Amino acid sequence: MKETQIVKVDPDSPDIHEIERAASIIKGGGLVAFPTETVYGLGADGLRADTVDKIFLAKGRPQDNPLILHVASPDDILRVAMAVPPDVDRLVQLFWPGPLTLILPKEPHVPDVVSAGLPTIGVRMPDNIIALTLIAESGTLLAAPSANLSGRPSPTQASHVADDMWGRVDLILDGGSTRLGVESTVLDLTEDPPRILRPGSVTREELEEVLGHVEARVPGSENRPSPGQVHPGMKYPHYSLDIPVFLVEGEPQAIVRRIQEEAGKYRSCGKKVGILSSEESKGQYSGYADVVRSLGSRHDMTQVAAGLYRTLRDFETCQVNVLFAEGFSERGLGFAVMNRLRGAARGRIIYV
Numbered sequence: 135m136k137e138t139q140i141v142k143v144d145p146d147s148p149d150i151h152e153i154e155r156a157a158s159i160i161k162g163g164g165l166v167a168f169p170t171e172t173v174y175g176l177g178a179d180g181l182r183a184d185t186v187d188k189i190f191l192a193k194g195r196p197q198d199n200p201l202i203l204h205v206a207s208p209d210d211i212l213r214v215a216m217a218v219p220p221d222v223d224r225l226v227q228l229f230w231p232g233p234l235t236l237i238l239p240k241e242p243h244v245p246d247v248v249s250a251g252l253p254t255i256g257v258r259m260p261d262n263i264i265a266l267t268l269i270a271e272s273g274t275l276l277a278a279p280s281a282n283l284s285g286r287p288s289p290t291q292a293s294h295v296a297d298d299m300w301g302r303v304d305l306i307l308d309g310g311s312t313r314l315g316v317e318s319t320v321l322d323l324t325e326d327p328p329r330i331l332r333p334g335s336v337t338r339e340e341l342e343e344v345l346g347h348v349e350a351r352v353p354g355s356e357n358r359p360s361p362g363q364v365h366p367g368m369k370y371p372h373y374s375l376d377i378p379v380f381l382v383e384g385e386p387q388a389i390v391r392r393i394q395e396e397a398g399k400y401r402s403c404g405k406k407v408g409i410l411s412s413e414e415s416k417g418q419y420s421g422y423a424d425v426v427r428s429l430g431s432r433h434d435m436t437q438v439a440a441g442l443y444r445t446l447r448d449f450e451t452c453q454v455n456v457l458f459a460e461g462f463s464e465r466g467l468g469f470a471v472m473n474r475l476r477g478a479a480r481g482r483i484i485y486v
């Protein structure tokens with residue numbers, strides 16, 4: 135067990151002394167959890183194999199799931215990647231700092247443990263002052279997965295990190311709630327056409343405006359690749375809540391009717407039922423469930439994404455026995471939201 139400290143930091147003008155302290159922990163080989171615009175990251179010196187090992191250990195993460203290197207400036211790409219394709223310049227101009235991770239051919243000096251032995255490396259520049267200052271002050275690149283125990287929903291506030299990682303990290307920088315709420319889009323530029331390995335806030339539509347056609351078959355989407363074909367960066371799409379989650383997909387009115395029906399069955403045998411709904415339909419579940427939480431309007435996927443993981447974690451606190459979740463449209467940011475909901479449902483999907 136480590137002695138974990140947690141310190142509040144102003145996300146708009148962070149106290150440089152706190153960040154320097156965090157940076158000295160990184161330099162000393164320790165682990166620091168920090169906010170980004172997507173979710174909290176669990177950072178260590180990404181150019182040292184011994185410190186990266188500690189990340190895998192602290193999270194209980196499978197050794198074959200590669201990590202993203204976080205940079206403070208686009209120039210740092212050249213420190214860790216080689217044969218950088220020409221599209222990178224435009225992508226960086228348009229989307230960095232921001233929620234886009236680029237998969238590029240790896241420089242041999244980057245420890246293999248970071249990329250889980252793959253010949254490629256994931257790089258991203260987060261859009262968060264605390265994160266950027268921490269990377270710069272550490273004088274290295276930070277390897278940082280989401281700061282949750284492996285398989286749990288990603289943390290969008292410091293208390294989630296504390297719940298999962300207390301005693302496993304040296305310091306948690308509490309910079310408030312993260313703005314976007316789902317992890318970055320992971321884009322593999324070593325394939326032609328480029329391929330989305332994980333949907334996120336930078337949408338397929340936005341990427342296609344720059345790159346032309348982009349492949350986007352991710353696990354859990356309609357045309358799921360067969361197990362033999364799963365890309366090494368896509369092997370672990372599931373989140374385990376303590377509660378079974380049923381995801382109901384289809385037209386909104388049909389979803390509501392089906393959830394009412396299913397919820398009724400569970401309640402009639404004494405089970406405590408939770409419903410994860412849209413703002414539009416939350417009023418239609420009174421009398422059908424013990425806890426109803428709205429993620430926001432179907433027409434505001436930014437809000438839906440921002441509250442998704444927090445709301446999923448909240449249902450555990452409410453101790454419901456089963457959770458029914460409404461499906462959303464897969465357009466734009468909906469692609470990322472549905473990818474995460476399908477991950478939470480672990481195959482328990484009802485199509486109506």
Ligand code: TXA
Nearest residue numbers: 172174175200201202254255256279280317318367368
């Ligand atoms: O928004 C984010 O990306 C957050 C914040 C902290 O930056 N980080 C994050 O890291 O979500 P993690 O480790 O939880 O997820 C990284 C994803 C995994 O799905 C991993 O398989 C994929 O990126 N990945 C990383 N390097 C890869 C590589 N070389 N090839 C393919 N996939 C890779």
Ligand code: MG
Nearest residue numbers: 279280288317
């Ligand atoms: Mg993660």
